Amino acid sequence: MEREVAIVGVGWEGFQPTTPHYSYKELIYQAAQKAYHNANVDPRKDIQSFVTVAEDFIEGTSIFDEYTPDQLGAVLKPMHTITGDGLHGLITAYLMIRSGICKIAAVEAHSKASNIKTLSQITHYALDPMLNRPFEFHPDFIAGLEMARFLHEAHITPEDCALVVQKNRRNALENPSAPYGFDYRLEEIQDCQPVAYPLLESHIAQPADGAIVVVLASREIAESLTVEPIWILGVGWCNDMYNLEYRDWGHLPYVTKAAQMAYHQAQIQTPSKKIDFAEVDDLYAYRELMSLVALGLISKHELPDALKMGKFHSTGQLPINLSGGSLGMGNLLEANGLAKLVEAVLQLRGQAGKRQLSFPHIGLVQSWRGIPTSSAAVVILASS
């Protein structure tokens, strides 16, 4: 398996439902300082290229990419911003190192969700203006449609989705960075308000603020640094058609394609045997189950039993979202992928505290940009 690019530093600030004291720049600055300290690098001297991810409407500022260099130490250095999840940004930095353009790069993603006063309207504005927007539906109807079709096809019940909520929010209790840890009884989860039947309020990840910075390095640099490198074995990304009308509502073919690309590069033939743990999209509880199927980590017909047997619990055969996932850490918007990546790095380094697995070798991270997107990224990591 290839070991050409490694993650050599991670830093994050948060995560919290609100951060009234810090501006987004200060959040990023804090996360960056921690990441550079973690990697033991000097950003002004050592880091050769920077990538950030952001979306103008979410930031509340046009041409937001102009606002990103100073807090990262990227002034007058190669840097660019992409609209994508943090994992897309990470893959971009990975590709720059693989191509030889630079040897050490930093990636940043953040969320200042508490400053967004009209998130549902921003999501609504992402829909087709003529076919979908005229109804003025709350955009979570899209998750409701997807969940209903998936439950129908996979013979999954809303109770199975409640098990995902219970697991992830319990996992979050062991993660000091996760603000939404709670030990719920299943009835408490199921008695929640419906938002878009069968989707309940309790199935939805609540917004959170935070910033994450990751430092990547080529093999020669990684091996010279003091920190244990976590190797990137494979990366994949994929988008489906954006039209809701042409969509395959019961499956996530774009997640499957992104995963296959990453598995191929990592030379993984049977992912369910090779992957020790995974951090997957759970912005809505049903999405965790859909993603696991799409990633080839479980088949649709094995899923109901696996859930009841606790296969995905922290002590199960295939722990999923040990970090607490987005249900436990909060919806960090474009930073969701990197929040999950941080967990994978900590697990593989053996630094995950009370939630540490015993000697995991390979972890998978997958992210989705949320409704209404059909956008997936997958990264496979390995310990040294």
Add this chain to the structure above:
Amino acid sequence: MFSPFSINFESPTQWHGDLPVTSRYTAGIALERFFIALRDEGKILGIRCSRCSKTYVPPTLFCPQCLTELQEFVDVGLHGEIYTYTISYRNLDGSLSNAPQVIAFIKIADGGIIHKIEGIPPHQVFIGMKVAAVLKPTAERSGSILDICAFKPFG
């Protein structure tokens, strides 16, 4: 070194901003035909890709699978089947709505339409249900997806 605890909570720490965003969207050749047919003839149009044996609803000028330019518009009728549905309890701003709304993806040919389901209690709706479009009277139609009032069960 700074500390968040040094903040004076009475001091101006926030600024509120907004932006009026108004845009014009071009329907394009395929969707313009779709909306005009709906308005003037009360028809739902799709478009056929003979290479992929697919009929796209709503129509598109090109096949997203094989990228062939498409020309064969077809009348796909006003009937479809509920492929998936949801009951929305929220208004666009997130507030609770007074009247829960059934929203469905109605499969028509190899595509379909996202629309409201009416004329049936929400708990009686099911995946696979046959539904038909109910159109506004001709004089009230404007060439919009809202020229269809809703889909209702039939048969």
